[in-house]
Amino acid sequence: MDQAVFITLLHWVAAHGYLFMLGLMMIEGPTITTAAAFVASWGYFNPFLVYVLAIIGDVIPDIAYYYVGYAAQFILEKGFARPLAPASVLAN
Numbered sequence: 001m002d003q004a005v006f007i008t009l010l011h012w013v014a015a016h017g018y019l020f021m022l023g024l025m026m027i028e029g030p031t032i033t034t035a036a037a038f039v040a041s042w043g044y045f046n047p048f049l050v051y052v053l054a055i056i057g058d059v060i061p062d063i064a065y066y067y068v069g070y071a072a073q074f075i076l077e078k079g080f081a082r083p084l085a086p087a088s089v090l091a092n
Contacts, residue, residue: 014044018053021045025057033057 013020024032033054040047 018049022053022057025054026061029058
């Protein structure tokens with residue numbers, strides 16, 4: 001990547017900052033967290049806010065995945081549990 005493009009991108013991210021960073025951390029957490037911590041060491045971001053956003057960006061998708069799995073259990077029980085059950089269970 002050209003240095004001018006990197007600097008332009010860095011300034012754009014610093015200007016639109018934390019909300020953009022949170023969205024990226026929710027998609028690809030550890031890589032963006034490392035990059036954000038590196039940029040925070042340069043003084044563009046507050047390190048404490050980067051830390052808090054990294055935690056939030058890691059927890060929100062985990063909660064969403066949990067609830068998707070929780071809701072899917074009922075769908076799977078209704079649709080797949082009976083045909084896959086052993087014959088002895090179906091006889092009762």
